[in-house]
Amino acid sequence: MKIDILIGLGLFIWCLWLCYQKKSLIDERIGTVFTFVIAYMYSFHFAFHFAYFYPSRWYVFVGIAILVGTLIGILFRLHTILLGISIGTIGTTGGIMLQITLSNPAVCGIQSSFSSSQILVCSIILTVTLCMFTVLLLLSYKRL
Amino acid sequence: MWLLLPMNIICLALVWRLLHQKRKIIGFHTGMNIVMSISGFFSLLIGFILISFYPYSFLEITMVTMIIGGIAGGLFGGLFEYQTFLMGTVNGLMTGLMAPMIGSVIQQEMFLYSLQALFLFLLLFIQYMVVRT
Numbered sequence: 001m002k003i004d005i006l007i008g009l010g011l012f013i014w015c016l017w018l019c020y021q022k023k024s025l026i027d028e029r030i031g032t033v034f035t036f037v038i039a040y041m042y043s044f045h046f047a048f049h050f051a052y053f054y055p056s057r058w059y060v061f062v063g064i065a066i067l068v069g070t071l072i073g074i075l076f077r078l079h080t081i082l083l084g085i086s087i088g089t090i091g092t093t094g095g096i097m098l099q100i101t102l103s104n105p106a107v108c109g110i111q112s113s114f115s116s117s118q119i120l121v122c123s124i125i126l127t128v129t130l131c132m133f134t135v136l137l138l139l140s141y142k143r144l
Numbered sequence: 145m146w147l148l149l150p151m152n153i154i155c156l157a158l159v160w161r162l163l164h165q166k167r168k169i170i171g172f173h174t175g176m177n178i179v180m181s182i183s184g185f186f187s188l189l190i191g192f193i194l195i196s197f198y199p200y201s202f203l204e205i206t207m208v209t210m211i212i213g214g215i216a217g218g219l220f221g222g223l224f225e226y227q228t229f230l231m232g233t234v235n236g237l238m239t240g241l242m243a244p245m246i247g248s249v250i251q252q253e254m255f256l257y258s259l260q261a262l263f264l265f266l267l268l269f270i271q272y273m274v275v276r277t
Binding site (some may be wrong): 029071077078083085090109 | 170176177178181184188239241245249254259262266269274276
């Protein structure tokens with residue numbers, strides 16, 4: 001789980017760096033799409049993993065939503081900050097929801113329970129998806 | 145906590161009035177982002193507030209939140225284009241569907257208050273952005 005957070009952090013910083021480098025080539029339309037997908041994917045990823053370690057620390061989640069959304073949105077336009085924060089919040093709530101459902105299914109009315117290895121597999125799937133997404137993003141950067 | 149509900153509606157009405165006045169000069173992308181932010185956050189907050197008051201009426205609260213979120217998204221989206229109308233309505237409906245779920249799982253008032261503070265900050269930010277436009 002901690003490795004997944006580190007991988008996510010590394011990929012996020014890389015994405016930010018790429019966006020910063022190609023900032024002048026990215027117009028309003030592409031900036032909006034990039035903000036949407038990056039804020040959604042990374043806030044979901046971070047919230048899912050942090051909810052495993054700190055399930056009751058609300059300020060961590062609010063921090064993730066604001067930080068991820070603002071950092072990516074600020075690179076493009078003023079209105080992309082707005083989009084980044086709101087999509088970051090929605091992604092964060094989705095990530096918390098998934099983690100809570102997996103670690104404590106009874107809260108959500110699910111009768112069966114999930115083992116820790118199943119949660120780990122879900123976490124690995126999320127990280128692999130994030131890597132694939134970043135590769136796709138890199139390919140789209142090259143076409144700019 | 146009951147005060148949050150009318151306060152949010154009044155703030156939203158004020159922002160809608162401002163956007164209505166400036167709708168001709170706001171671009172498509174800016175409009176889309178404004179609509180998505182407002183409809184998502186508003187339905188999330190409404191779902192959180194209502195489920196904290198009526199925790200045993202999950203189905204009713206989900207339906208009410210969906211309807212309110214859809215209407216709010218439609219009202220704001222209708223200011224700009226048909227695309228933004230569609231996007232605002234769908235985003236409001238989807239977030240309204242999700243909000244009572246997350247509200248019933250995370251029963252922490254501080255989470256709600258921080259979301260509320262973030263929503264007010266976003267409304268102020270929208271005002272600043274629209275005035276600058």
